Amino acid sequence: MLTLYDIPGQTPQPWAPNIWRIRFILNFKRLRYRTVWIDFPEVESTLASMGAPPSGVGSSGKPIYTLPVLVDPTNNPRAPKVLSNPNVIAEYLESAYPARPVFPEGSRAMQTMFVHYIQDVFCKPLLPIMVPLSHQQLPERSQAHFRGGMPTAVLTGPQRDMAWKAVKDQFDFLAAILDKNTGDGDGIVAMGYDVSYTDFALCSVLIWIQRMAAQDGWARVRTWNGGRWQRLWERCREYMDEM
16 A cells, blocks of 8 residues: 655644645545645654655755655555655556556657746745744644744735735636637646646645635635636545545
């Protein structure tokens, strides 16, 4: 059985978008897996001790460890495959378990660019809103781990409204792009008719909003662009198992 390492909120319920991307793929491919929950203060020591590849290197030269991490003992239970970085894990799962592909033939380069856009451009205006809200809903010891190292003040009043306006601008732009599939696709998913890695990456962001900002965030987003994002949610719902 595969093992997915995840970050709990105040309850062991998955919420982190980068990890949901992998959970979607595992569910879509119908792979058996279990979840191991790690609070933020234990991430570095746990991943280093199990030989997980660091996700980067800090300015001091020290390795940086982040989730998700996936452990696959299928081929060698005594020396299981340990992977980090959601995009690396996604490509590994596609190669190791090619049934029910999330990268339809010829789409890997285009989807990689699309997911890069979601990560680095589309999500950027969400961070000032979602990071403090997510911080509030972590266990206390995880909250303490980040105090002084990340923005924790929740936006209110005009600042909040301006921030959501910047988020909506990104959703509007993406909706205009995806609308180009109407006519030679179902008008919902990125690759025409079948869900793919891109849809899972995008729906993972929707889950983050829904779970950490249900009233102020998801209540807005689900109505934007004629309900497009609610339709994408429904399209991906069958792959939202939480193991």
